[in-house]
Amino acid sequence: MIKYYKDEEIQNRVRRVVDQRSLSYIDPNRVVCFKSKGTKSKRIIARCWSLPTIWQKALEVDAHYVIEVISEKFDRLSEEQKDHVILHELLHIPKGFGGGLRHHKQLKNALEKLR
Ligand SMILES: [Zn+2]
Structure with a gap:
């Protein structure tokens, strides 16, 4: 069974990466960070x-995103690699911050623009 833990360290990393990369369309207060243990993948x-x-309307909440890192994989990465993984996940969030996700193809373009 997968267990999820809210993770303050990832939350701070998200804030820092959003800042460093000037991803001003992302509201870090609405990106909730979890670490999970027990994923089979x-x-x-x-x-x-x-x-x-539809869920935003049903629950009467604004758009939110969750970034989940897999403890077994993520924890052994270097600081630099961790930042890179977080950046990758943040880039899945579209400019409109509306509730959708960008696919990997769209992500490639976004990454190139950042360089
Ligand atoms: Zn991805």
């Missing part, structure tokens, strides 16, 4: 979860 280091528009 062998490849995933982290993932970004969205709250679709």
